[in-house]
Amino acid sequence: MAFVVADIITAILIRAIGQLLQVADIKSLKSLGATTHLNVSENFPSGEIAALFYLWNPLTIITCLGYSTSPFENLVIVLSVYGACMRLMFLNLIATRLVPLATFGWVIASHLSLYPVILVIHYVLMETSFSFLFVTLPEAALVFLQAWRAAGTPNVKVAAVGTGIATIFHEVKPSSEKFIEVSFTPSKATGKVLASKPPNQGNERCTVQYHASAKVGHDIEEGLSRHGFHITRLNTYTLEPIQHVDQTILQQALSASAVAVASPSTVGAWVDLLPEPHTWEGSVACFGETTASVARKLGLTNVYHPSTPGLHGRVDTIFDALRVHHHLSNV
Structure with missing residues (x-):
């Protein structure tokens, strides 16, 4: 019974997410003046279709009958997405109280399975405003781009170490309003130089999101902190040696x-x-x-x-x- 209830609640949340996205789509069409497409967007029940597809999906039914924990994993992941969508859609007191809902769902989901850990990048991008994104390695840039697209391609200002990393961002095709701006590269393409000679922000408080490998040291963070930057580090990937060599x-x-x-x-x-x-x-x-x-x-x-x-x-x-x-x- 608990598995069926979990799937039903998940379907209800999926329907609610679809309605939130529909509202966002209508707002975007109105802001662009595309009123001819409003009737299609208003009348297309995307949330209902997604919810029904989830409930009557053969895989959903099989996992429920097999007493798999997947229904509970799906529930907390969708709950986390719902809380994040509410926070983006409505900046009022009710939505603000739902911020812990997104965090709670993500924490429980990451305990049940490893894969939801990547969602933390999306939530940080949606919930927090940063002056700069600091990227020092190509791998971090590629991982960030995946999360950036999933978070709705927000405007981002990047400090990239070297022209190679900057090229990765330049190759992203910008939309009419949302893009990635590579606004700073150090005089020498090393993290050490970036930490010693960061972007000049005057007297303004500068918050930085720093994407790195789990194995990278803390020299860059310490150097930036000495210059008054407030750092949020995200270990978005790691490197592990192979266990066997021919x-x-x-x-x-x-x-x-x-x-x-x-x-x-x-x-x-x-x-x-x-x-x-x-x-x-x-x-x-x-x-x-x-x-x-x-x-x-x-x-x-x-x-x-x-x-x-x-x-x-x-x-x-x-x-x-x-x-x-x-x-x-x-x-």
Whole structure:
């Protein structure tokens, strides 16, 4: 019985979400002057159709009969989405009281299953206003774009480390009103320079949303905090070393003149694979200054990195590592 009740409540919430989105659609059409489309939007029962589709979906019926916990997972996820939609639609006291509803639903959903964790990005984007989004790695930029589209493509001002990351945002096709503005790039494409020479906001209070890997340190946050920035960090992804490497491929890598590494975590994974790191004589071509610093701390000696970050600098670094290695081998 409890499974049936959970599915019915979920369907009711889906219907309510559909009605909220319908109201938002009508407001958008009126603001754009597209009155000829109002009748279609007003008369199309999207919420009812979605609710009926959920209730009579064979998968819904099967999971209910099989006593799966999926109905409860669906309920708290939809409850969380409902609370977030209410907060966006109505900025009054009633809606404000529903903000904990979105948070409560998300917390319970993330306890029942891992996948709803990604929803935290959407909710932070919808609930909080930030002066800047700081992005220092391409992976963080790609994850953010997924959440940005899911949150309704709000206007965002970005500080990107390097032209490569800025290009990812520039390639996003802007709509007529909502877009991503890359308004700041540091003089040198490193997180260290961004933290030491951030955007100048004068005397205004500047709030920053910083997207990073779970493995990235806190140097950037500490540097920005010293300049008066208020930081909200979101660990939107992580990197994990593979558990098994084919021995044939590993032997080929160990015998290579040089290896190219793109991040500090990659250096750490490579050192873990070396039988004797301090006696390995290969060269390491690092794609950034921070990666090179970590490589030296881990005991690697022949370490190289580009003076100017970018694709051409990385290619030159690989050639430099190969050239020096061959020179030392012939001495």
